[in-house]
Amino acid sequence: MSAPADGQQYSGAFRVATYFPAGAVTELLSRPQQLSDAVAGLKAMQAEHVFLELYRGGHEADEAVLARARDAFRQAGVRVGGGLTTTWGEGFGGPALPQPQEQGSLFCYSHPRTAEDISRLCALAGRLFDHLMLDDFFFTNCECGACRAAKADGPWSAARNRLLVEFAAKAVLRPAHRANPGCQVIIKYPQWYDRFQQFGYDAAAQTRQFDAIWVGTETRDPHAEDQFGPVQQAQSWSVYRWLADLAGAKTLGGWFDPYGCDEPSYLEQGYQTVLVGTPEMLLFNYHSLHRPQSRPLLEALMRHMPRLRRWAAALRDAKPTGLACYKPPNSTSRGEYYVFDYLTMLGIPTTMHAGFPQDARVVFLSGHALADEDVLEKARRHLAAGRSLLASAEFVAGLPADAAEELFGLRRRGSLDEGPAQSGQIRLAGAGFGSERPVEVAGVLEAAGAEVLLSWGRCEGLSPYFTRRRHGAASAMMLDIQTNALGGRTGVNITRWVNVVDLPQPVLDCIRAAVIEPLGLEICCPGRVGIYCFDGGPLAVCNYRNEPADVEIKSASASPLGPLDRLAAEQDTAAAVEARGPDLLKLHLPPRSRHLLAAG
Ligand SMILES: [Zn+2]
Numbered sequence: 001m002s003a004p005a006d007g008q009q010y011s012g013a014f015r016v017a018t019y020f021p022a023g024a025v026t027e028l029l030s031r032p033q034q035l036s037d038a039v040a041g042l043k044a045m046q047a048e049h050v051f052l053e054l055y056r057g058g059h060e061a062d063e064a065v066l067a068r069a070r071d072a073f074r075q076a077g078v079r080v081g082g083g084l085t086t087t088w089g090e091g092f093g094g095p096a097l098p099q100p101q102e103q104g105s106l107f108c109y110s111h112p113r114t115a116e117d118i119s120r121l122c123a124l125a126g127r128l129f130d131h132l133m134l135d136d137f138f139f140t141n142c143e144c145g146a147c148r149a150a151k152a153d154g155p156w157s158a159a160r161n162r163l164l165v166e167f168a169a170k171a172v173l174r175p176a177h178r179a180n181p182g183c184q185v186i187i188k189y190p191q192w193y194d195r196f197q198q199f200g201y202d203a204a205a206q207t208r209q210f211d212a213i214w215v216g217t218e219t220r221d222p223h224a225e226d227q228f229g230p231v232q233q234a235q236s237w238s239v240y241r242w243l244a245d246l247a248g249a250k251t252l253g254g255w256f257d258p259y260g261c262d263e264p265s266y267l268e269q270g271y272q273t274v275l276v277g278t279p280e281m282l283l284f285n286y287h288s289l290h291r292p293q294s295r296p297l298l299e300a301l302m303r304h305m306p307r308l309r310r311w312a313a314a315l316r317d318a319k320p321t322g323l324a325c326y327k328p329p330n331s332t333s334r335g336e337y338y339v340f341d342y343l344t345m346l347g348i349p350t351t352m353h354a355g356f357p358q359d360a361r362v363v364f365l366s367g368h369a370l371a372d373e374d375v376l377e378k379a380r381r382h383l384a385a386g387r388s389l390l391a392s393a394e395f396v397a398g399l400p401a402d403a404a405e406e407l408f409g410l411r412r413r414g415s416l417d418e419g420p421a422q423s424g425q426i427r428l429a430g431a432g433f434g435s436e437r438p439v440e441v442a443g444v445l446e447a448a449g450a451e452v453l454l455s456w457g458r459c460e461g462l463s464p465y466f467t468r469r470r471h472g473a474a475s476a477m478m479l480d481i482q483t484n485a486l487g488g489r490t491g492v493n494i495t496r497w498v499n500v501v502d503l504p505q506p507v508l509d510c511i512r513a514a515v516i517e518p519l520g521l522e523i524c525c526p527g528r529v530g531i532y533c534f535d536g537g538p539l540a541v542c543n544y545r546n547e548p549a550d551v552e553i554k555s556a557s558a559s560p561l562g563p564l565d566r567l568a569a570e571q572d573t574a575a576a577v578e579a580r581g582p583d584l585l586k587l588h589l590p591p592r593s594r595h596l597l598a599a600g
Pocket of ligand 1: 096108147
């Protein structure tokens with residue numbers, strides 16, 4: 001794969017879309033009066049685009065009802081597409097065996113009935129609509145005899161990726177395109193990008209194979225202690241920007257729902273979805289959002305729509321810049337799931353890349369990057385070109401010993417097989433800062449020439465937490481960040497809070513100071529504040545905390561942001577600009593608020 005540009009261009013006008021699941025098509029769209037109510041409902045939520053679903057979980061919508069609703073909506077000026085959710089239900093396809101507890105009812109894609117029934121529906125969708133979206137259950141963890149035989153001696157991940165790509169070609173794309181060569185077939189991804197490869201989402205192959213993609217930005221409420229887990233708000237940024245790096249102009253929209261949300265987290269999903277640069281925001285789904293418990297959320301979002309549209313306009317054609325995170329397609333890690341989200345939550349501006357971002361001023365390499373067999377050579381070339389690296393402990397521990405010492409000034413002193421060590425204190429320049437809850441570290445490296453900026457134990461050299469080795473103007477840094485908080489074999493989301501986001505501010509300021517020094521930026525703020533930078537502006541600052549946050553940004557003349565006083569502050573926000581000059585910006589943000597400074 002050729003190295004992609006540092007981020008993708010944003011484009012297009014901003015639109016709102018929504019979705020009628022198959023059950024809601026039957027329940028809400030069968031009678032003429034219901035259709036006029038639904039048209040009014042769509043207008044009230046500013047939806048200009050709607051998806052009508054043919055099937056979900058054993059329920060098939062009636063073809064005549066779908067056709068009448070399509071015509072009524074089109075007549076009202078609403079764009080209409082088809083939807084399909086590949087969840088198993090009695091009488092349709094073959095079920096995955098065993099059925100997973102965490103993920104709902106899935107299909108077995110080796111089962112001949114699954115191919116037959118889905119082919120039939122995709123052909124129908126092609127006849128009814130000019131675009132069809134597969135909702136985010138197009139994955140499996142079936143271990144039946146047929147799936148096991150197809151896997152042979154290889155890993156499940158590769159077998160499932162192969163199975164789903166072949167299935168999509170044969171039973172989704174071919175029948176839809178045969179029925180209607182102009183039918184655009186879209187795959188919608190869930191937000192859990194770091195587990196895609198385990199259950200059949202081969203993002204590299206599928207972004208080539210499908211006509212378009214949509215991306216789940218449904219991070220929900222990290223504090224809710226529900227089945228969705230403490231997924232951090234920044235995950236929407238990681239998943240969207242990473243998939244957009246693969247799919248480019250095929251990336252058409254971002255999608256979120258109200259489940260497990262309170263008002264602050266629902267609004268955050270709205271702002272995150274605009275921030276990632278999507279031209280279209282899908283509010284899933286029409287039926288849920290009109291239930292009494294979700295209505296206040298939808299109404300709150302509608303009150304924010306004028307500002308969201310201004311954000312979308314300010315972000316159009318903006319190009320993200322920051323610490324360039326490298327996650328090769330289908331790569332995984334041992335103890336660093338979703339590590340990219342956490343770096344963003346530490347107030348480090350990030351960008352996401354599926355190919356090695358060789359032009360970036362500073363690149364992040366986690367255990368995922370070890371999937372690239374040429375990564376060591378690329379890392380060497382990067383440093384030789386005067387550009388910097390930040391690596392995780394897992395990445396450094398995965399290098400040959402001489403390379404780890406030469407590049408990072410670190411040596412292995414333990415095995416990752418022993419599991420993460422725990423540390424209660426991160427120490428800065430000899431002073432201890434007790435974090436309220438222990439921070440997990442891999443704890444397998446010792447200093448061998450590296451400058452130890454932070455340590456996790458009393459003996460700095462034996463417990464390096466954050467280190468730097470200078471290579472002329474460039475530096476090779478290591479942060480021992482562990483985010484191994486997945487639940488169960490079939491889990492997809494983080495299941496417990498990762499305490500790194502709550503490290504004391506002096507510790508986080510120290511990490512940020514070194515990591516973004518190559519960008520000509522200095523940022524002081526507590527954890528759980530997101531800073532999103534774009535070349536020449538805009539600049540977005542999001543406070544995800546339940547407490548206020550003070551943020552100070554200093555920018556050198558070589559910074560990609562340009563002079564900070566050229567950026568226009570927002571008027572209609574409680575977040576206050578307290579000081580501003582060409583190279584300094586001070587903001588005060590109330591709890592769960594945000595500020596966008598647009599390029600002038
Ligand atoms: Zn199977």
